[in-house]
Amino acid sequence: MSLDLKVLGNTAENHAPQGGCSAGSCGSTDDQLSHLPESVRQRVFNHPCYSEQAHHHFARMHVAVAPACNIQCNYCNRKYDCANESRPGVVSELLTPKQAVKKTMAVAANIPQMTVLGIAGPGDPLANPNRTFTTFRKLSEQAPDIKLCVSTNGLALPDYADELTKHNIDHVTITMNCIDPEIGAKIYPWIYWENKRIRGAEGARILIERQQRGLEMLVERDILVKVNSVMIPGVNDMHLAEVSRIVKQKGAFLHNVMPLIAEAEHGTYFGLMGQRGPTPPELQALQDECSGDMNMMRHCRQCRADAVGLLGEDRGAEFTMDKIEEMEIDYPAAMERRKKLHDAIHAELNANGNQHTNLTSDGGIPEGTRPILMAVASQGGGLVNQHFGHAKEFLIYEASPSGVRFISHRKTDLYCTGGDTCGDGDSILREIIQALEGCEVVLCSKIGYEPWELLEEAGIQPNGEHAMVKIEEAVWSVYSEMHKAGKLAEKKVRLQASA
Amino acid sequence: MALAIIDKCVNCHACQMVCPTGSIRKGKNDLHFMINQDTCTECEGSYDNPQCSSICPVECAIVDGDGEPMNPYGSLTGLPIEKAVLV
Ligand code: SF4
Ligand code: SF4
Numbered sequence: 127m128s129l130d131l132k133v134l135g136n137t138a139e140n141h142a143p144q145g146g147c148s149a150g151s152c153g154s155t156d157d158q159l160s161h162l163p164e165s166v167r168q169r170v171f172n173h174p175c176y177s178e179q180a181h182h183h184f185a186r187m188h189v190a191v192a193p194a195c196n197i198q199c200n201y202c203n204r205k206y207d208c209a210n211e212s213r214p215g216v217v218s219e220l221l222t223p224k225q226a227v228k229k230t231m232a233v234a235a236n237i238p239q240m241t242v243l244g245i246a247g248p249g250d251p252l253a254n255p256n257r258t259f260t261t262f263r264k265l266s267e268q269a270p271d272i273k274l275c276v277s278t279n280g281l282a283l284p285d286y287a288d289e290l291t292k293h294n295i296d297h298v299t300i301t302m303n304c305i306d307p308e309i310g311a312k313i314y315p316w317i318y319w320e321n322k323r324i325r326g327a328e329g330a331r332i333l334i335e336r337q338q339r340g341l342e343m344l345v346e347r348d349i350l351v352k353v354n355s356v357m358i359p360g361v362n363d364m365h366l367a368e369v370s371r372i373v374k375q376k377g378a379f380l381h382n383v384m385p386l387i388a389e390a391e392h393g394t395y396f397g398l399m400g401q402r403g404p405t406p407p408e409l410q411a412l413q414d415e416c417s418g419d420m421n422m423m424r425h426c427r428q429c430r431a432d433a434v435g436l437l438g439e440d441r442g443a444e445f446t447m448d449k450i451e452e453m454e455i456d457y458p459a460a461m462e463r464r465k466k467l468h469d470a471i472h473a474e475l476n477a478n479g480n481q482h483t484n485l486t487s488d489g490g491i492p493e494g495t496r497p498i499l500m501a502v503a504s505q506g507g508g509l510v511n512q513h514f515g516h517a518k519e520f521l522i523y524e525a526s527p528s529g530v531r532f533i534s535h536r537k538t539d540l541y542c543t544g545g546d547t548c549g550d551g552d553s554i555l556r557e558i559i560q561a562l563e564g565c566e567v568v569l570c571s572k573i574g575y576e577p578w579e580l581l582e583e584a585g586i587q588p589n590g591e592h593a594m595v596k597i598e599e600a601v602w603s604v605y606s607e608m609h610k611a612g613k614l615a616e617k618k619v620r621l622q623a624s625a
Numbered sequence: 626m627a628l629a630i631i632d633k634c635v636n637c638h639a640c641q642m643v644c645p646t647g648s649i650r651k652g653k654n655d656l657h658f659m660i661n662q663d664t665c666t667e668c669e670g671s672y673d674n675p676q677c678s679s680i681c682p683v684e685c686a687i688v689d690g691d692g693e694p695m696n697p698y699g700s701l702t703g704l705p706i707e708k709a710v711l712v
Contacts, residue, residue: 193636193638193639194637194638194639194642194680195637195639195682196639196680198682198702199699200702204637204682204683205635205710206634220636248637249637249638253639253642254638254642288632315701315702315703317703318639318643318679318680320674321643321673321676321679322673322674323674323679323680390711393712394712395702395703395704397657398711399703399704399708478643488707505700542698601682
């Protein structure tokens, strides 16, 4: 049976770049879709979670309806939301399915860009099947223009594979941190299985089997599956390339490696035991290894379960439960407005998709010139259009002689829990600089004097000269300038010295 | 013969979903979940182990008739006691 499964991710050698560009990247990461089978490509093209172009224009949200969990992860503290799906230390207001449906429809009516609704906790959605599927069933009926997605640890997944096909489910995310029970025992202290708490490698073995079975069952049922893994240095970092190979072989269309975030104040096992997370370069190296040939769509980010709105904005405060109870929603009318907007965005995306910016036409940069990383502050629309001080995350691009490619998102507020532990001014800046490790340039619309100085000191050149310019063009033009100024001949001088 | 939930509970609903006797309810004033002392059987006759304390993720949230924790500090996380109390 599993021999018939689609094997993804190994076909890029055969793929000749389309269009008039000499290089495969050409500044458009959507080219990365080209290795996928047509049926999958159709579904992820312009998908707000997977298409870099689209996620600037569309939004998604989560509702917290699923409080219970059936396993324990060493990076989780059950006082807070599932650490894998949110920032650490976040507590979402638990909603009943009825409230969740109303909230989703209220947001969809007011933010027509909202097209994907996820259930991701605070516990495991499939450990709360009634609450999760009641929410899905009602939304499939009342708001059929909203795509649904769900994240799970996989333990209960085989039991619900059939149920999942009944709703408007767009994709399922399984968090799989290992395929070896001995490694699993270092990540999962116990699971609750067949009315017993099962500890150590035995529990991990059952979990791993169920995850893999669940993955196979969803692929057989033609549901898109993404796999998330948390990179834990010294625990599973050497193992994740193997995980990546297996899950792609079994038909996952995307493997997304996320960094462990562990701080003592989060009260997690890893946090309290001083387990460190990966540095940005370590993470990127593993992401490169797992994607192999850049097939991983890197703009698929760790969703912020607590945020509502477009990339870089949070309108959650407008949609608290007391405000929502008051709202009258005429969903059929909203659906018409939504359709108009979606059609317009798709038309624009399709038009842009065909129009490759031929970055390398201006004389080009000699092969072998060293690539560099740049961080970009953007509020969306594919433009350099955010003030440095307002950026909660940066888009990381790599410029090389063959063009510009998107690498990842780096968040700067990961450690900020909003409490006393949150520093201000200097210490926040230092955290940002740490998050930007490895980058040599920051592009933003504006930047203050103080951060400018600190960035320069850290060997990162701030640049506010490309405000409102398309990101790829801005990155390329800075790269060209650096080339002309002879800066690319120099080896990069400082790295990691101040960490 | 009944277990009880104390204020370490984080209201995760897990125990309520697995209790065979329907003895677990959200407490008054939304404080924490509570076990009905009259109907809890400690799962005798249903399961080998009390279900609520087999799924509860929080150490010391569920106690036995003597007030002793079903899952003492360190027993679920594997943390040394001096760290387990910080969770
Ligand atoms: S011990 Fe068993 S019967 Fe009593 S509350 Fe817990 S799960 Fe219910
Ligand atoms: S399982 Fe434990 S933490 Fe969760 S509601 Fe029950 S007693 Fe509270």
